[in-house]
Amino acid sequence: MKKILIALLLLISTNVVNHVYAQVRSDLRQRIGEIRKNNIDSQSPLSELRLDESQKQRLRSINSMFDVLISGLRKEVKRMKLEIELEKLNDKVDVEKINKLFDRIAQTQASIWKETFKKEQEIKSMLNERQLIMHEKIINRSFRNAKKANPINKR
Structure with missing residues (x-):
């Protein structure tokens, strides 16, 4: 019984950690995209030409x-x-x-x-x-x- 509970606990904690990690990566990707967009938008077209x-x-x-x-x-x-x-x-x-x-x-x-x-x-x-x-x-x-x-x- 203890082994089953430990296995369930490990499975649940692994899923939680994976979810948190995926969320952090998603947030980071979104921030990088916003930074790139701001850099492109901040340059005027005339200066780019x-x-x-x-x-x-x-x-x-x-x-x-x-x-x-x-x-x-x-x-x-x-x-x-x-x-x-x-x-x-x-x-x-x-x-x-x-x-x-x-x-x-x-x-x-x-x-x-x-x-x-x-x-x-x-x-x-x-x-x-x-x-x-x-x-x-x-x-x-x-x-x-x-x-x-x-x-x-x-x-």
Whole structure:
């Protein structure tokens, strides 16, 4: 009987020790992952690219022109969406007007995508080969992070 109790006690204590050890390893792995993530996030993409002064200036001008153009287009899309909502509130809904607004929104959204593509091409044209590789890594990393943050892919 004593041997059975000792064997049970050893079995239970072994399981407890294994569980505690696994928990400690899991916590350690999680902390290391967080540290790595913080190190990657703390570096700015510009510093990772190691741009020279002329490249930084060109990038600023590309981004500022893009921001001005896109902000106007986004405001236009918002305005058209509000027009649609306003039209829906009317007693007699003008379906033709709503359809035209949807078409204009689609055209404006396509313009935004085209300008985004154009901006990316301009940025890529000013980078050297090493910087292009880093740029692609940064884009892929930000895409993965965005996907993790919002698993439902919305446009």
